[in-house]
Amino acid sequence: MDKYLYKLHIKGIQHIGIPTQKYQETLDFYRSLGFEIINQENYQGHRVAFLRIHNVMLEVYESETTADATGSIDHIALSVEKVDQLFRKMQGVYRLLSTEVEQLPYWKSGIRFFKVEGPNHEVIELCEIL
Template sequence: MAINDYITGIQHVGIPAIDLDKTMAFYQSLGFERAGLFHNGKNRCAFMRLGNLTIETWEGDPTNPTAGAINHISLNTTDVDRAFAAAKQQGLTLVNDEIQSIPTFWRKGIRFFNILGPNHETIEFCQILD
């Protein structure tokens, strides 16, 4: 069992927003469409899509106002439980002790976990539960 058995490609790139409305308007001006707008607690989270690129942008977390301010890269995962087991087996650096979930995203929620890459970049393995 290898983690790449459960990955189909990039799902989204995560970028926190100082002003979510301005961020959505900016990406719409580049041709992106709003694929979803969700609430995570009191904060809003938008998914902006152009072709096969999806950007997740949200309010409420600190932002890094310097170049390279991407928060995470998310990989689409077909079976998050098996991917999590494979990540443990491969000895990857897990950020989460267990699989996380957000039930308010998409129709039936998401389940995900994060690892750190060799440069301390966060890589999310995410399964949409539709």
């Protein structure tokens, strides 16, 4: 079977699921980053919210059991512009995991990024492709 056959169907990330015991804190955190709640549900007595910013969608859902630590998904990377300005704006407001904007030689001209921690200890990478 052609290993690229699925490429015709896969269009990108649909959503990233974040289980939480800190539902409102998690919603507040992502809303402060600019995400908007586009749908809320109640599934088997647990609250579920879908949040979107541009083409990134998160599913935040209440769960009695959560890893409350970085798990098999190491981080969520969000595309950003003006990463240096964003880093300065977020200092003292969010829990930064990076002490400075880092750079790697990926893509044609490299990337610049830094990481913050969410309320469930999830790692969010804010990344600008140069």
